[in-house]
Amino acid sequence: MIARRAIIIKLPKNKCDVDYIRRLMALTNLVYRGYEIWAPDLPKTIQHQLYSFKNYMESLVFGPIPKKWLVSVWVPLKTLRVYPDGSRKGDKSAPVVLDLKGNVIRLRQVCRSEPGYVIELPMPKWVIERVKEGGDVKFAMIGLKNDKPYLALVTEREVESYQSSGYKLVIDVNAWNNGVAYGIINPNSRIAEYSPLRPNLRLIDTWYYKAERLSKELGKLKRLGLSSTLETERLKREINMLRRKVYAHLRDFAQKKAHELVMKAIRLRAEVLIDDMLDESRRELIEEKLPSGLRKIYLAEARKFVKLLVTQLQWYGVPYEFKRLPSTICPICHHELTQLPGRIMVCTNCGFKAPRDKVPIYWVIKISTALHY
Numbered sequence: 001m002i003a004r005r006a007i008i009i010k011l012p013k014n015k016c017d018v019d020y021i022r023r024l025m026a027l028t029n030l031v032y033r034g035y036e037i038w039a040p041d042l043p044k045t046i047q048h049q050l051y052s053f054k055n056y057m058e059s060l061v062f063g064p065i066p067k068k069w070l071v072s073v074w075v076p077l078k079t080l081r082v083y084p085d086g087s088r089k090g091d092k093s094a095p096v097v098l099d100l101k102g103n104v105i106r107l108r109q110v111c112r113s114e115p116g117y118v119i120e121l122p123m124p125k126w127v128i129e130r131v132k133e134g135g136d137v138k139f140a141m142i143g144l145k146n147d148k149p150y151l152a153l154v155t156e157r158e159v160e161s162y163q164s165s166g167y168k169l170v171i172d173v174n175a176w177n178n179g180v181a182y183g184i185i186n187p188n189s190r191i192a193e194y195s196p197l198r199p200n201l202r203l204i205d206t207w208y209y210k211a212e213r214l215s216k217e218l219g220k221l222k223r224l225g226l227s228s229t230l231e232t233e234r235l236k237r238e239i240n241m242l243r244r245k246v247y248a249h250l251r252d253f254a255q256k257k258a259h260e261l262v263m264k265a266i267r268l269r270a271e272v273l274i275d276d277m278l279d280e281s282r283r284e285l286i287e288e289k290l291p292s293g294l295r296k297i298y299l300a301e302a303r304k305f306v307k308l309l310v311t312q313l314q315w316y317g318v319p320y321e322f323k324r325l326p327s328t329i330c331p332i333c334h335h336e337l338t339q340l341p342g343r344i345m346v347c348t349n350c351g352f353k354a355p356r357d358k359v360p361i362y363w364v365i366k367i368s369t370a371l372h373y
């Protein structure tokens with residue numbers, strides 16, 4: 001199986017012509033739709049390179065074919081890789097040069113429409129690590145996100161999943177307010193480790209409600225016709241800063257925990273079972289009357305966590321499976337469980353008692369031991 005991972009790198013805005021990149025993106029959109037247009041004032045080398053990507057249209061690397069005229073499409077670029085021992089791979093005239101010997105990335109004519117225009121970026125540690133793991137950066141993309149220029153690098157490598165040692169790592173994914181819970185089941189069907197993972201919710205709530213309060217103030221000022229005073233500008237900046245902090249905190253948390261869990265699986269050569277409970281979570285969140293803005297953030301970031309997790313499991317060849325596991329049915333006697341405060345589940349029939357997110361882990365034990373008999 002071919003596994004892929006990607007990274008995006010911010011490009012220095014003062015060294016990039018945003019309008020030029022926007023034009024290249026528009027051209028890419030046309031190329032992907034099957035049109036052949038040659039813009040006389042754009043470098044021929046770059047345009048040639050776009051048409052040579054036509055055959056990759058269906059490929060996963062670049063995502064689906066754009067459906068709308070104005071949808072922004074990142075510009076696919078070929079790469080030349082120069083390795084520490086001096087050997088080379090890829091197209092000699094590629095617009096993106098990954099120099100692993102000099103530890104720099106060189107972008108040729110993709111940041112400005114000017115013959116011989118080159119910018120250099122430091123080589124990210126991420127690339128060095130992926131290459132050490134056997135990855136190859138065959139493709140890159142350039143594009144704009146919120147009008148800022150970025151470079152995306154896609155590494156790929158051929159992997160085979162390992163044989164599981166009999167350990168199982170069960171991961172329950174809920175929206176971030178309840179978080180992710182994981183359990184390790186050893187080959188003797190005992191729970192060796194169990195822990196819920198939750199971001200700092202109090203901090204997130206504080207930032208979120210503060211941003212909400214400030215937006216209301218901003219709304220009031222706007223209604224009074226004061227939309228571009230120093231005070232409204234200050235408010236806007238502060239609101240944006242708070243919202244960015246919420247996302248950044250959740251994103252960092254998700255990245256760190258996904259990586260830690262994958263490393264745990266690799267160390268134990270465990271098989272991973274992912275119980276994606278996000279649909280139930282959404283219902284729970286509505287019942288809990290959480291504000292819709294916060295609900296959206298918690299769900300969206302938890303979805304990204306699942307994506308990160310799967311990408312890395314594939315990259316390292318960890319065998320994994322999505323499995324829906326019950327959390328409201330007793331794993332001992334199949335009786336309906338009753339929920340107590342604090343998300344504790346009890347069985348009124350046999351006395352079984354466990355935190356709600358631990359119930360699925362008992363179910364995995366139940367299912368796997370049933371298979372043995």
Ligand SMILES: [Zn+2]
Nearest residue numbers: 330333347350
């Ligand atoms: Zn029971």
